[in-house]
Amino acid sequence: MLITKRVAPPIGEKRVTVRNLDWPAYQQLRSLLEHRTHARLTYDRGTLEITMPLEEHEFASEMIALFVRVLVTEMGLKLKSMGSTTLDREDLKRGAEPDKGFYIQNQQIVAGRTVDLATDPAPDLIVEVDITNTDIDKNEFYASMGVPEFWRFNGREWRIYQLQGQTYVECDLPPTFPIVEKTDLYHFLEACQQDEIAAESNFRAWVRQKLAQL
Numbered sequence: 001m002l003i004t005k006r007v008a009p010p011i012g013e014k015r016v017t018v019r020n021l022d023w024p025a026y027q028q029l030r031s032l033l034e035h036r037t038h039a040r041l042t043y044d045r046g047t048l049e050i051t052m053p054l055e056e057h058e059f060a061s062e063m064i065a066l067f068v069r070v071l072v073t074e075m076g077l078k079l080k081s082m083g084s085t086t087l088d089r090e091d092l093k094r095g096a097e098p099d100k101g102f103y104i105q106n107q108q109i110v111a112g113r114t115v116d117l118a119t120d121p122a123p124d125l126i127v128e129v130d131i132t133n134t135d136i137d138k139n140e141f142y143a144s145m146g147v148p149e150f151w152r153f154n155g156r157e158w159r160i161y162q163l164q165g166q167t168y169v170e171c172d173l174p175p176t177f178p179i180v181e182k183t184d185l186y187h188f189l190e191a192c193q194q195d196e197i198a199a200e201s202n203f204r205a206w207v208r209q210k211l212a213q214l
Contacts, residue, residue: 018047030086057129071177104176
């Protein structure tokens, strides 16, 4: 008889969902929670999801941001990091505090000032770590905001989406950084678990070598 041990799925965040909440109520609740908790809010046309990130979530989020920063630096690109800055679009009745947001191609448009989504473009790249299930369709959500590139990571798989028209198309390679493959991120995250400094140094050297071969 073969006996297998059931492995519990990883828990990267805790979530609470509130429904039938109008825009003014969402704004009021966001204001109340802003300085009292590290929770992140996503509001989608009446549905509010409150996410409390745990260690696995935060580790993946921070290391993916480091992955992006190394690539931007070594490829000679520009960067404005938005972190988890609230992206509110009252006209869409949608608002979010993504794990990470970046201006890269449009960095010069928003450099040196506060972003205003009423007139400025959406971030060029949004990263979301969703290790546990979310009730909100994040692909439709960020596509409606016009985010050109969207990365999702569930603790195991990196999925890459590029906006084409009004919907996302899944890609094998990240459009902004076509020199890397999915396995490169997996190896980087694995190395970071042992030593973040060494992992960054080694990845930076690898990127330089890769660029030199082009």
